[in-house]
Amino acid sequence: MSSRELLLQDVEDARAKENVLWIYVLAGLVIIIVGVTLASHAETNWIGLSSRPYLQTGAVLAILGVVTAIAAGYVAAVYREKKTKFMAQLKELIPLCPSCGKEVSFELKLCPYCGEKLVHPKKKK
Ligand SMILES: [Zn+2]
DSSP states (O other), X not given: OOHHHHHXXXXXXXXXXXXXXXXXXXXXXXXXXXHHHHHHHHHTOOSOOOOHHHHHHHHHHHHHHHHHHXXXXXXXXXXXXXXXXXXXXXXXXXXXXXXXXXXOOTTOSBOTTTOOBOOOOOOXX
16 A cells, blocks of 8 residues: 555544534533533422432533543544644655646656656655
C-alpha cells in the first residue's frame, strides 16, 4: 500500500472515531437532561413520599452525563486534530507542477496546464 493510501485510511479512521465520540457527547447530554428532570421531579413530588431517591439518582445521572460529555468531547477534539494533521500530510503528497503550481497526476509526463515536463519522485510501495 502506498503512503498516500495509508494516510487516506488514517484520515477515515480518525473521522469515524470522531463521529462515534460526538454520539457519546450527545448521549452524555441526554443523560444530563434525564438526571435534571428526575431531580426536579423530586421537588414536585405531590404524594408526600420521600423524594430523596429521585434527587440522588437524578444528581448521579447528571454528574455521569457531564463527565461522559466532557471526556468524549475532549477525545473527539484530539481525533479532530489528528485528522487535520493527516489531511495536511496528505496534501503534501499531491504532486504540484514545478512551473505553474497546479495539481497534477502522477500518471502525467507533461503538465496539462502549462506543458512543463514533470519529473515525479518514485512512488513509494
Ligand atoms: Zn504546469
